[in-house]
Amino acid sequence: MFFxxxxxxxxxxxxxxxxxxxxxxxxxxxxxxxxxSPSDPNKVVLAMDFDPLITRGEVRPFDxxxxxxxxxxxxxxxVEDLVLQFRVNGRGRKQSVSVFGPGRPRKxxxxxxxxxxxGVGALNQAFSTRKGLKVFVGTRKDPFFFDxxxxxxxxxxxxxxxxxxxxxxxxxxxxRPPGQAQDTLAPFNxxxxxxxxxxxxxxxxxxxxxxxTSVQTPKLRSGNYAQIERLAVPALNELFxxxxxxxxxxxxxxxxxxxxxxxxxxxxVKTIGRPQGIADAVISVAIxxxxxADLSKxxxxxxxxxxxxxxxxxxxxxxxxxxxxxxxxxxxVTGIKDGAIPALTSDNVGANDANFLPKFPYxxxxx
Numbered sequence: 001m002f003f004x005x006x007x008x009x010x011x012x013x014x015x016x017x018x019x020x021x022x023x024x025x026x027x028x029x030x031x032x033x034x035x036x037s038p039s040d041p042n043k044v045v046l047a048m049d050f051d052p053l054i055t056r057g058e059v060r061p062f063d064x065x066x067x068x069x070x071x072x073x074x075x076x077x078x079v080e081d082l083v084l085q086f087r088v089n090g091r092g093r094k095q096s097v098s099v100f101g102p103g104r105p106r107k108x109x110x111x112x113x114x115x116x117x118x119g120v121g122a123l124n125q126a127f128s129t130r131k132g133l134k135v136f137v138g139t140r141k142d143p144f145f146f147d148x149x150x151x152x153x154x155x156x157x158x159x160x161x162x163x164x165x166x167x168x169x170x171x172x173x174x175x176r177p178p179g180q181a182q183d184t185l186a187p188f189n190x191x192x193x194x195x196x197x198x199x200x201x202x203x204x205x206x207x208x209x210x211x212x213t214s215v216q217t218p219k220l221r222s223g224n225y226a227q228i229e230r231l232a233v234p235a236l237n238e239l240f241x242x243x244x245x246x247x248x249x250x251x252x253x254x255x256x257x258x259x260x261x262x263x264x265x266x267x268x269v270k271t272i273g274r275p276q277g278i279a280d281a282v283i284s285v286a287i288x289x290x291x292x293a294d295l296s297k298x299x300x301x302x303x304x305x306x307x308x309x310x311x312x313x314x315x316x317x318x319x320x321x322x323x324x325x326x327x328x329x330x331x332x333v334t335g336i337k338d339g340a341i342p343a344l345t346s347d348n349v350g351a352n353d354a355n356f357l358p359k360f361p362y363x364x365x366x367x
Contacts, residue, residue: 024063024066024215024228025051025052026050026051026062026063026065026066026191026213027050027063027066027213027215027228027229028050028051028052028213028229029048029049029050029211029212029213029229029230029231030049030050030052030142030144030190030231031047031048031049031143031144031231031234032046032047032048032049032209032210032211032231032232032234032291032314033045033046033047033048033313033314033315033316034046034047034209034291034293034313034314035300035311035313035314035315035316036298036299036300036311036313037196038358038359038362039196039359039360040196041298042198042199042200043196043197043198043199044196044197044198044199044202044293044295045194045195045196045362046070046084046194046195046197046209047192047193047194047195047316047361047362047363048068048070048192048193048211049140049142049143049144049190049191049192049363050068050190050191050192050193050213051063051190051191052142052185052188052190053188053190054139054188054189054190054191054366055187055188055189056187056189056367057367058189060139060191061091061092061095062088062095062097062123062137062191063088064087064088064089064090064091064095065215065216066087066088066213066214066215067085067086067087067112067114067213067214067215067225068085068086068087068193068211068212068213069083069084069085069086069112069211069212069213069214070083070084070102070195070209070210070211071083071105071209071210071211071212072084072102072202072203072207072208072209073207073208073209073254073290074202074203074204074205074206074207076206076208077255078208078253078254078255078257078288078290079108079109079253079254079255080105080108081104081105081203082101082102082103082104082105082201082202082203083100083101083102083103083104083105083112083115084099084100084101084102084195085099085100085101085112085114085115086098086099086100086137086193087100087114088123088137089120095123096120096121096122096123097120097121097122097123097135097137098117098119098120099117099118099119099120099121099129099133099135100114100115100116100117100118101115101116101118102115102131102197102201102202103115103116107224108253109227109253110226110227110251110252110253111220111224111225111226111227112212112214112224112225112226112227113222113224113225118130118131118133119133119135121135121137123137123138124137124138124139125138126360126361131197131198131201132197132198132201133195133196133197134195134196134197134360135193135194135195136192136193136194136195136360136361137191137192137193137194138191138192139189139190139191139192139366140189140190140191140192140194140361140363140364140365140366141189141190141354141355141363141364141365141366141367142185142188142189142190142355143316143317143351143355143356143363143364144185144234145183145185145186145319145321145349145350145351145352145355146183146184146185146321146347146349147175147176147181147182147183147184147347147348147349148184148185149182149184150172150175150176150181150182150347151175151347153171153172154169154170154172154173154175154344155169155170155239156168156169157169157242157243158238158239158243160243163243163244164244166243169271170272173341173343173344174343174344175343175344175346175347175348176347176348177348178348180348181347181348181349182349183349183352186352187367188367189366189367192361192363194360194361194362194363196360199295202295203295204295204296205294205295205296206292206293206294206295206296206305207292207293207294207295208232208254208288208290208291208292209232209290209291209292209293210230210231210232210254210289210290210291211230211231211232212227212229212230212231213227213228213229214226214227214228215228227250227251228250228251229250230249230250230251230252230253230254230289231289232254232289232290232291233286233289233290233291234314234320234321234324235320235321235324236261236286236289237249237261237289239268239324239328240261240264240265240268240282241261241264242264245264248260249261254288254289254290255288257287257288257289258287258288261287261288261289262283262287265279265282265283265286265287266279266283269282269328272328272329272339272341273339274328274329274336274338274339274340275336275338275339277334277336278327278328278334278336281327281333281334282324282327282328284306285303285306285307291312291313291314292305292306292312292313293305293311293312293313294310294311294312295311297310297311297312298311299311300312300313301318302314302315302318302320302323303323316351316355316356316362316363317351317356319350319351321346321347321349322345322346322347325344325345325346325347326345326346328344329341329342329344329345330342330344330345332345
């Protein structure tokens with residue numbers, strides 16, 4: 001299946017591999033959010049977006065073959081201690097969704113089995129389950145904002161449709177200026193899973209969160225699910241990693257990121273002519289590929305946990321592209337000015353308030 005779009009796109013992690021873009025879009029993860037509940041200080045919100053580039057008016061069915069998981073590490077070893085799982089039931093207009101957990105996984109890593117069921121609800125409407133979970137699974141306005149079209153001119157390798165012979169990088173060394181920059185994802189919807197739940201169900205202090213999609217495969221005769229994509233920190237794979245390496249990274253766990261993704265970060269920083277201190281700074285907060293949050297803190301900001309400041313996590317309105325670009329191409333955080341490329345420190349696209357709601361499920365109504 002391909003998208004009815006005049007402009008193919010991929011960001012924060014849209015169309016991560018050619019297989020996910022063309023064969024199994026329902027398993028294509030795009031963005032993970034972990035943030036403090038705006039309505040109840042004792043609760044936290046987890047949100048995952050997937051199956052991107054849904055056009056206005058398009059009704060794209062959910063795929064019952066895919067298992068969606070939030071994975072939570074609350075002991076600091078980058079191995080999941082809790083999982084929260086979702087699986088769609090049936091096909092056609094009567095589809096529902098089953099919720100499993102949060103519970104301790106029977107298996108960790110890239111092979112998964114279901115934990116105890118928590119509840120069942122309808123798609124595209126909020127429902128509650130046991131353990132105090134409020135859940136929404138349905139179509140939402142894609143909240144991610146980015147001038148992706150210009151990004152592909154800067155780094156052509158990141159566009160899967162240009163594989164295997166992309167053009168050279170950095171022949172264009174600027175984003176479009178304010179007033180000309182465009183939010184490439186503005187015309188699209190996405191499928192979303194949003195959960196609001198008591199903080200204590202995830203732990204008492206610092207946690208790491210990531211999300212995965214998995215499918216059953218003949219290779220696992222047990223009937224368990226095999227991981228086919230993993231994602232947490234936005235722009236990590238897309239900016240630093242060679243496109244051809246994405247599938248290999250998707251099949252790993254966060255425990256392998258120090259040796260895998262760190263090498264791509266160092267290579268990229270060297271290639272753009274910036275000092276090694278830039279790579280060290282990025283690795284210190286973005287590796288392993290988990291979103292960190294401190295549940296003992298009331299509110300936060302992006303990378304706030306790693307910097308020892310606050311809740312951390314990621315909110316839908318956080319301008320993660322500008323945060324990352326200002327460090328990699330500018331002197332934010334590090335103070336390093338050598339080799340800076342000021343015109344790449346911001347894509348000059350901000351959050352559109354119409355993409356968000358002040359109450360659950362917090363992501364905007366679909367187009």
